[in-house]
Amino acid sequence: MRPPAGIDGGAGDGGAGGAGGNRGAGDSATGDAVARGSGATDWETVVGLEVHCELKTQTKLFCCCKNAFGDEPNTNVCPVCLGLPGSLPVLNAFAVELAMRIGAALHCEVRPSSFHRKNYFYPDMPKDYQISQYDEPINVGGWLDLPDGSRVRIVRAHLEEDTGKTTHQGESGRIHAADYALVDYNRAGVPLVEIVSEPDIRSSAQARRYVTELRAVLVATGASDGRMEEGSLRVDANVSVRRAGTTAYGTRCEIKNLNSLRSLGRAIDYETARQIALLEATGVVDQETRHWDESGGRTIPLRSKEEAFDYRYFPEPDLVPLVPEAEWQARAAGSVGLLPSARRQRLVGLIGGAPSAHQVDQVDVVVAQGLDDLVVAAVAQGAPAELALVRAANELAADLDAALALDPGSFAQLLTMEAQGALTATQSKAVLAELIAAGGGDPAGIAAEKGFEALSQSSLAAVVREVVGANPEEWARFLAGEDKLAGFFTGQVMRATGGKADGKAIAAELRRLRR
Amino acid sequence: MSEPKPLGRDDVAHVARLARLSLSEAELEMFTDQLARVVDHAGDIAALDVESVPPTAHPLPVRNVLRPDEPRPGLDRDEVLAAAPDSEAGRFKVPRIVGEAP
Numbered sequence: 001m002r003p004p005a006g007i008d009g010g011a012g013d014g015g016a017g018g019a020g021g022n023r024g025a026g027d028s029a030t031g032d033a034v035a036r037g038s039g040a041t042d043w044e045t046v047v048g049l050e051v052h053c054e055l056k057t058q059t060k061l062f063c064c065c066k067n068a069f070g071d072e073p074n075t076n077v078c079p080v081c082l083g084l085p086g087s088l089p090v091l092n093a094f095a096v097e098l099a100m101r102i103g104a105a106l107h108c109e110v111r112p113s114s115f116h117r118k119n120y121f122y123p124d125m126p127k128d129y130q131i132s133q134y135d136e137p138i139n140v141g142g143w144l145d146l147p148d149g150s151r152v153r154i155v156r157a158h159l160e161e162d163t164g165k166t167t168h169q170g171e172s173g174r175i176h177a178a179d180y181a182l183v184d185y186n187r188a189g190v191p192l193v194e195i196v197s198e199p200d201i202r203s204s205a206q207a208r209r210y211v212t213e214l215r216a217v218l219v220a221t222g223a224s225d226g227r228m229e230e231g232s233l234r235v236d237a238n239v240s241v242r243r244a245g246t247t248a249y250g251t252r253c254e255i256k257n258l259n260s261l262r263s264l265g266r267a268i269d270y271e272t273a274r275q276i277a278l279l280e281a282t283g284v285v286d287q288e289t290r291h292w293d294e295s296g297g298r299t300i301p302l303r304s305k306e307e308a309f310d311y312r313y314f315p316e317p318d319l320v321p322l323v324p325e326a327e328w329q330a331r332a333a334g335s336v337g338l339l340p341s342a343r344r345q346r347l348v349g350l351i352g353g354a355p356s357a358h359q360v361d362q363v364d365v366v367v368a369q370g371l372d373d374l375v376v377a378a379v380a381q382g383a384p385a386e387l388a389l390v391r392a393a394n395e396l397a398a399d400l401d402a403a404l405a406l407d408p409g410s411f412a413q414l415l416t417m418e419a420q421g422a423l424t425a426t427q428s429k430a431v432l433a434e435l436i437a438a439g440g441g442d443p444a445g446i447a448a449e450k451g452f453e454a455l456s457q458s459s460l461a462a463v464v465r466e467v468v469g470a471n472p473e474e475w476a477r478f479l480a481g482e483d484k485l486a487g488f489f490t491g492q493v494m495r496a497t498g499g500k501a502d503g504k505a506i507a508a509e510l511r512r513l514r515r
Numbered sequence: 516m517s518e519p520k521p522l523g524r525d526d527v528a529h530v531a532r533l534a535r536l537s538l539s540e541a542e543l544e545m546f547t548d549q550l551a552r553v554v555d556h557a558g559d560i561a562a563l564d565v566e567s568v569p570p571t572a573h574p575l576p577v578r579n580v581l582r583p584d585e586p587r588p589g590l591d592r593d594e595v596l597a598a599a600p601d602s603e604a605g606r607f608k609v610p611r612i613v614g615e616a617p
Contacts (some may be wrong), residue, residue: 057584058584058585058586059584059585059586059587063589064582064585064586064587064589065586065587065589066586066589072592072605073592073604073605073606074592074595074596074605074606074607075589075592075605076589077589077590077592077595078589078590079590081589082590082595090580090581090582091580091581091582092581092582092584093581093582093583093584094583094584095584096581114573119533121535122612123607123609123612166609166612167606168612169603179611180608180609180610180611181608181609181610181611181612182603182604182606182607182608182609183606183607183608183609184605184606184607185607310529310533312530312533315573317573319580320573320575320577320578320579320580321573321578321579322578322579323578323579324579325579
């Protein structure tokens with residue numbers, strides 16, 4: 001998958017002629033504003049999202065093959081997921097459990113459900129059908145409340161199997177110019193829950209907030225690792241526009257290939273502008289499926305309604321109905337951990353007092369990345385809450401995989417050393433990097449190994465006096481009120497101490513001398 | 516209950532196209548006739564009073580057939596790929612694909 005590149009949030013640039021009034025809406029603070037067409041009339045964007053979430057199980061949905069990302073191609077395959085004749089699917093109980101946890105977290109009702117075959121010819125499924133839930137999904141109804149106070153209703157959240165991974169080979173690497181394709185079936189049969197929202201979303205910014213919150217919910221329930229970059233969360237967007245103030249829905253287009261929050265926001269903005277331009281010019285939008293072209297920053301048609309696939313759904317004869325007993329449902333609902341809203345409150349509570357805007361952002365990041373348990377545990381072991389939050393939102397989030405395994409005790413010990421002035425912030429971060437890499441350890445030992453003994457107050461004071469004495473001219477200017485020279489003295493002291501001095505301690509010493 | 520539309524030649528041609536079957540005119544004729552009779556037979560149920568019978572998702576009186584989430588080794592990759600018409604770099608090699616995954 002391509003990493004995000006370029007400027008975030010340009011909507012509809014050049015592509016949809018004349019209707020660029022909501023340019024950049026996805027990323028600006030005003031992204032909720034009603035989209036404005038080229039004419040005098042205001043338009044409203046209407047979005048419903050389908051989020052596919054890969055479940056964090058050990059095995060696939062219908063066979064005992066390992067569910068793992070990044071293994072050697074075709075090493076996790078068996079007769080069932082290869083669709084070999086005579087093989088029979090058997091449902092993974094834990095996938096059902098995770099689906100019910102998701103349902104509980106989204107306030108859905110668990111219903112008796114069944115599986116269907118969705119038939120199509122494409123080499124990503126060797127059976128030539130995908131097993132999915134059709135008219136009887138496991139979870140029905142529900143909602144997700146966003147931190148902005150809005151509510152998005154959930155239509156359903158059903159179980160289905162993922163497809164294999166095709167790579168198109170050819171000179172250009174593009175689908176249409178490919179000479180042939182290569183297929184890896186490790187992902188074929190991996191359990192998915194598809195979460196379908198009502199068309200309750202009104203802007204690209206809200207769509208991004210919805211996916212961000214949903215992702216955090218999925219991580220909190222233990223159902224997903226939430227890694228969009230690895231494809232464990234994939235989004236399709238149904239987008240339409242209508243005149244502001246009207247209630248009937250416009251004709252919608254389904255946008256596929258949204259692999260990041262950034263793509264999601266850009267695609268919705270582009271599509272909004274395109275549809276407004278079309279409606280103002282011709283009065284008609286064709287219902288079709290469109291593909292988001294990330295590098296081109298536009299959506300392109302995949303197929304029109306006329307050539308829409310006819311999947312010939314029919315009941316999967318090899319699977320019996322799924323009717324989870326009430327006791328199991330209750331157990332699944334009971335094992336849903338703290339949800340993101342409660343997790344955010346818990347972190348804010350640790351800080352004590354009203355959080356700053358920065359801290360609100362840090363809390364969001366820490367909860368979204370699933371690092372809050374670690375912060376809470378570290379604080380319980382004596383770490384200062386604000387420092388733990390900052391380090392988690394920055395240093396830990398930057399190396400998430402390793403950080404999730406970090407021992408909270410070591411983390412707490414390190415932060416306590418830093419707070420007590422035994423280590424500077426720079427030294428503390430260097431030690432933290434080693435702790436993260438090793439999953440924990442003895443911060444004092446690592447600091448000693450690195451030669452990070454903090455300067456005692458008296459030796460720091462001596463060095464500062466020395467530096468002041470060696471630079472009388474600068475010192476006179478500093479005394480006269482030229483505050484920016486504090487940076488000069490700090491740099492000199494740092495050089496003299498080989499970086500062992502703490503910036504804050506130097507500043508304090510300089511202030512003391514100036515008095 | 517309203518009378519279902521009788522199965523016609525166009526329906527058979529549509530289904531054949533979905534199943535990637537190419538049928539001659541004569542075959543189309545023959546299968547339309549045969550399939551129409553099969554569908555008619557299923558239509559006999561319309562004559563019955565099924566008001567009190569709940570819809571059946573599966574003929575077996577069995578529910579919740581589940582297995583624990585425990586991995587087991589699958590098939591050997593070389594063996595699997597040897598059975599395929601063609602392979603490359605540990606993957607199945609398939610003809611050029613027109614269009615995208617549904």
